[in-house]
Amino acid sequence: MSIDFSKEVDYVARLARLKLKPEEKEIMAGQLSDILDTARKVQEIDTTGVEPTSHVIDLPTVLRDDETGSSLTLSRVLQNAPRRQQDYFKVPSITAKDNGINAGEEA
Amino acid sequence: MKLFQKNAAELSNMLQKNEVSAVDVVQSFLDRIELLEPHLKAFITHTPAMALQTASEVDSRRNNGEKLHPLAGVPVAIKDNISTQGLRTTCASHILESYIPPYDASVITALKRAGLPVLGKTNMDEFAMGSSTENSAFYPTRNPWNLDKVPGGSSGGSAVAVSAGMAPLALGSDTGGSIRQPASLCGLTGLRPTYGRVSRYGLIAFASSLDQIGPLTTTARDNALLLNLISGYDPLDSTALPGEVPDFTEDLGRGIKNLKVGVIRQNVSEGFDPEVTAAVLKAVSLLRDHGAEVDEVSLPLTDHGLSAYYLIAPSEASSNLGRYDGVRYGYNAGGDSIDEMFSTTRGRGFGPEVKRRIMIGTYALSAGYYDAYYLQAMKVRTMIRRDYDAAFKRFDILIGATTPTPAFNIGEKTDDPLQMYLSDICNITDSLAGVPSLSIPCGISSEGLPLGMQITGSYFNEALLLRVASFLEEAGESLPMRPKVKLPEGGEV
Numbered sequence A: 001m002s003i004d005f006s007k008e009v010d011y012v013a014r015l016a017r018l019k020l021k022p023e024e025k026e027i028m029a030g031q032l033s034d035i036l037d038t039a040r041k042v043q044e045i046d047t048t049g050v051e052p053t054s055h056v057i058d059l060p061t062v063l064r065d066d067e068t069g070s071s072l073t074l075s076r077v078l079q080n081a082p083r084r085q086q087d088y089f090k091v092p093s094i095t096a097k098d099n100g101i102n103a104g105e106e107a
Numbered sequence B: 001m002k003l004f005q006k007n008a009a010e011l012s013n014m015l016q017k018n019e020v021s022a023v024d025v026v027q028s029f030l031d032r033i034e035l036l037e038p039h040l041k042a043f044i045t046h047t048p049a050m051a052l053q054t055a056s057e058v059d060s061r062r063n064n065g066e067k068l069h070p071l072a073g074v075p076v077a078i079k080d081n082i083s084t085q086g087l088r089t090t091c092a093s094h095i096l097e098s099y100i101p102p103y104d105a106s107v108i109t110a111l112k113r114a115g116l117p118v119l120g121k122t123n124m125d126e127f128a129m130g131s132s133t134e135n136s137a138f139y140p141t142r143n144p145w146n147l148d149k150v151p152g153g154s155s156g157g158s159a160v161a162v163s164a165g166m167a168p169l170a171l172g173s174d175t176g177g178s179i180r181q182p183a184s185l186c187g188l189t190g191l192r193p194t195y196g197r198v199s200r201y202g203l204i205a206f207a208s209s210l211d212q213i214g215p216l217t218t219t220a221r222d223n224a225l226l227l228n229l230i231s232g233y234d235p236l237d238s239t240a241l242p243g244e245v246p247d248f249t250e251d252l253g254r255g256i257k258n259l260k261v262g263v264i265r266q267n268v269s270e271g272f273d274p275e276v277t278a279a280v281l282k283a284v285s286l287l288r289d290h291g292a293e294v295d296e297v298s299l300p301l302t303d304h305g306l307s308a309y310y311l312i313a314p315s316e317a318s319s320n321l322g323r324y325d326g327v328r329y330g331y332n333a334g335g336d337s338i339d340e341m342f343s344t345t346r347g348r349g350f351g352p353e354v355k356r357r358i359m360i361g362t363y364a365l366s367a368g369y370y371d372a373y374y375l376q377a378m379k380v381r382t383m384i385r386r387d388y389d390a391a392f393k394r395f396d397i398l399i400g401a402t403t404p405t406p407a408f409n410i411g412e413k414t415d416d417p418l419q420m421y422l423s424d425i426c427n428i429t430d431s432l433a434g435v436p437s438l439s440i441p442c443g444i445s446s447e448g449l450p451l452g453m454q455i456t457g458s459y460f461n462e463a464l465l466l467r468v469a470s471f472l473e474e475a476g477e478s479l480p481m482r483p484k485v486k487l488p489e490g491g492e493v
Helices: A006-015 A022-044 A074-078 B008-016 B022-040 B048-063 B106-114 B156-163 B180-186 B220-230 B274-289 B302-323 B338-349 B352-365 B371-394 B417-422 B428-433 B462-475
Strands: B043-046 B076-079 B118-122 B169-174 B189-192 B212-217 B260-264 B293-297 B397-401 B437-444 B450-457
Touching (some): A022 B302, A022 B371, A022 B417, B008 B220, B022 B043, B022 B118, B043 B156, B106 B220, B118 B156, B156 B169, B156 B180, B156 B212, B169 B189, B169 B220, B180 B437, B180 B450, B189 B220, B212 B220, B260 B371, B274 B397, B274 B437, B274 B450, B293 B371, B302 B352, B302 B371, B302 B428, B352 B371, B371 B428, B437 B462
Parallel strands (some): B076 B118, B260 B293
Antiparallel strands (some): B043 B118, B169 B212, B189 B212, B437 B450
């Protein structure tokens, strides 16, 4: 049974913060539906009692001494900033009403 | 024989005996690049001045009697998802088109310390997502064996650079086959090391539980030499394996008597190109004739492995690529609100395959689907690891084809992502298990294209894989490692 992905595309693109053109959405709906049909084959396997893999090799937790070391200088950290003001990354206002970022759709 | 036709071990010997200067070696490869690059497009960024400067420093240090690393002065090409300080690193994506890393990847620090001149940064599928290098945001790379064919991917530029004699050594990265598949399609030796063998610090992340850096070379010895240089614990990567690293050249030439070889039934499939299967089985007979014990083994979860991979890798990618938001680095599309800026930047900055994977991953991780998709895939991954553990109780190495077919045509699979994904079918379960996996050339098709064979070992057993590869190099019919490149305007070089 195929999943009709066309209904999901807008919702998932919104979660992923990807602005897609209408023609991209149409192509993607078909392709994602095919890919997910293949991916869903994992559900055919009985995994009762199987632990999910978290790391392929059992490693002890990596700890280091709590000592400060050197880190990148501010100028290097900021060297690739598309927009900056003094020593800050510059972004549009995040408190404007229409920003949508706090609309709560992921809740 | 010209310098560019020699392998890294030969160049290393000549340099150490002072028979040739590092500057001459680098210049020979730069000339070759100038001749072929317009046709092959293996590189995104060229660094001739930097390479010559490193070479000249190596020459003066050698003339001063300093003890140098064996590979000092032997040039290398670097996949463009490995961070190089002060040198543009794009991941073949518009979103990082002008990104200049503020630090070196740990493998680059190791190469610089040893004095390997860097010839440039190589083309790839955008963010290493693809199997043909056609997903580069800039241009596709062409296979030097036949310019109408893809070189494989995602490390296609690195493979072509070595195959065409534009570099003796290259670094690639392998998430689900991205070193082994292009090595197979270009006739090279390409190694995906054990997960954690090589530091991932500075490798721009695609799927962190799967990504590994590894060498693409013409011979097993070259592969071992480069692996020696990049392996080892790194405090900057908490998944790097602690412990001693062996000298991977030590076992070369030790033979294969009594080696227990398992031929993976699923990877010599009747559905594959018959020439591929025949070439693999011929190499297996050669091993048997020289004292190896050969039997068949089944890895029944191969198909489900592909399904699990296309949930796990996109899920991790959707999370890793969340960082490209136009704030700290990369392309910024502008916008009146921050949400508009994020969405437009990402919508315009990423190419189609990257967007597809972000969408699949976001979907698989979203509320209500996590258990059915991502968690289930991670459980299947555990079952695949158990199958490998069982197989390695019976066998020392596992063998099969690297790819179901030789190199396919440019454009052949670009409209059908699933068909493209299937070209990695033999590579993916090794990645999921985290075991080392090597592709070596094992023949030439009737069309004149290289055929590849994949040898898989248990954890940390790269030395055994390279030993088998060097045995087959010596005992097998020797493959012309580098093609005559037929230029479009006529003539072969």
